[in-house]
Amino acid sequence: MKNLLIPAFILLCMTVSAQKQNVMDKESIYQFKVEDLYGDQFDFSNLKGKKVMVVNTASECGLTPQYEGLQELYDKYKDRNFVIVGFPANNFGGQEPGTDEQIAAFCEKNYGVTFPMMSKISVKGKDMHPVYEFLTEKEKNGLEDSEVQWNFQKYLIDENGHVARVISPQTLPADQSIINWIEK
Template identity: 65%
Template sequence: MKKIIFFIATAFFLSFVTYAQNTIHEFKVDDIDGNSFDLSSLKGKKVLVVNTASKCGLTPQYEQLQELYETYGGEDFVIIGFPANNFANQEPGSNEEIEEFCQKNYGVTFPMMSKISVKGDDMHPVYQWLTQKNRNGVMDSEVSWNFQKYLINKNGELVEMIAPKTKPNDEKIINWIKGTKP
């Protein structure tokens, strides 16, 4: 009996060690220009991760995201945008087309990454971490639409998921950035 319990406990521990990643800092992604972007470079900053789309009813959130970045971005806070075409073909363009759209229409200067998948069988590893409690240690979630936001603390740990329709300049997000909410 002791051997069985030991075997089960060991298997459980090894499966956790194999799949759990404690922070977002353990990932490298490609930015929208195809360059490697090491998320460990964000240590010490709060991060708002958002999946974006250019042809969505929520696309005007780019404007509020940019305003938020201009107001609070810098040493303590950054926004990372991940274009994704998972919802109603609302991000069909190439990385070059997405980058041009964002700069021309919204003056986006916050870091944009290469287009990825945020759900399904081809879900990007960063989004696997964001949406699976066995990887992030905090919560399970599902990306329900474009412009869903994830708040990451200065240690790279997931704090909270914010629904797509919640605007980036919502008081809850601003209070979190300013430190009046963990």
């Protein structure tokens, strides 16, 4: 019996060690610095300890009215360690053709957006931005492989900078599953 316990214990220790190594190997959102719509640097490491929703946006999409729900969510939870970070992208049907200046004006005028909005990037394909490589590749995020399906896909990032969930573009910002995640 003793002869069986020692190899089982060693196997258990190796499994726990491998699991710890996988957690340690996970990258975090905190490694990224990007440019916002106004040309200023935005450092994700400043968000340590906060829950973050990263969302790709577009001004001429059927889902564009989600800006209103995103702003309401941000207003409600911004003082409770939650932030939304928007990334305009023109990857789906040319629905974000504007310049950063035009996007900023559109968001402010039509939806009163005050959450951080980044410079326009690509969220798919050969020119995918490194932030979205992190969000969509299990090897980097430690959770799962995903593909950005359309505008307004949401990535929920935990207080440690790790991807916690991927939310469908059609899921509204005020969906109870998102609220529950923020509040827990």
